Amino acid sequence: MAVVIFIIVLWYGGLFFQSFFLHRYAAHQVFTMSKTMEKITFILTWIFQGSSYLSAYGYGIMHRMHHAYTDTEKDPHSPSYDANMFAMMWKTKTIYQDINEQRIAIDERFTKNVPQWKSFDAFAGSRFSRILWITFYILFFVFFVTSWWQWLLLPIAFLMAPIHGVIINWFGHIYGYVNFKMKNTSKNLFHFDFLMMGEGYHNNHHKHASSPNFGVKWHEIDITYLIIRILDFFGFIKLKAIKVKK
Structure with missing residues (x-):
């Protein structure tokens, strides 16, 4: 039971910081935070993502490119241009590393x-x-x-962030409703x-990329957004203008 609980903690902990920090803050900047809070969040992201840690810089730029070039040849991850999910993941890893190591020129709007x-x-x-x-x-x-x-759960611990990514970037462009x-x-x-935790509302997010709340309909509860509202209430972060959807 301890192992199952451990995986669940890693799953939702890593997912939260990927959604809250890398996605909604680094890529879309739907809220602001102090530099001290930012550094604390960097460290917490490392703790919960562990061996699959993603930098805010590489993730943020790559995700902006995804929105700008969705489902085109320039999209860093699109099922439309990759033979299978593993090919897409490898392509994504390569682009991510190229960005972090400054091996490719990046348009200023993405940085x-x-x-x-x-x-x-x-x-x-x-x-x-x-x-380590x-x-x-x-x-x-x-x-x-x-x-x-x-023991079958061990690879999930190793590759948590890529697994989260492929669920959204592969399956979130193939299965579901719009x-x-x-x-x-x-x-x-x-x-x-x-x-x-709300990342699965991918169609909603592509329509309203600057909104902190990925849910639109009454049943589309965005758990990450609810936590963001709590953090905003206590002053840890400052939400920008919140768009109300109907």
Whole structure:
């Protein structure tokens, strides 16, 4: 049971910081935070993403490119131009690394105000850091596994962030329903997004990319947005203008 709880904590903890910090803050800047709070969030993102840590800079730029070039050849991740999800994931990894290591020229509109902590990213995204987390995960499983099938959960711990990414960027462009007809394949994966904390309302998000709330209909409860509202209420962050959808 401890292993299952551990995976659930990693799943939702890593997912929250990917959605809250990397996506809604770094890429879309739907709220502001102090530099101190920003650094704290960098560290929390590293703790919860662990071996699959993603930098806010690389993620933020790549996601802006995704919105600008959705379902075209310039899209960093599109099922329309990749043979399978693994090919898409490899392409995404390559572009992400090229951005972080400044191997490709990036349009200024994609880099404007994207948060970056170079020294921390150099450590958190290093091979040493990833191996350290992997070692910790393995040791945790060694001490707490109570049944053979729980070992099957270990790769999920290693690859949590890529798994989150492929659910949205692959399946969220193939399966689901649409509230808005658009010139792309974005879809809402769930009527109530219990699995991806609001990220599954992908069609809604592509229609209203600058909105902090990805839900539109009454049943589309965006759990990450609710947490954002609480953080805003207590002054940890400052929400920008909130769009009310009907």
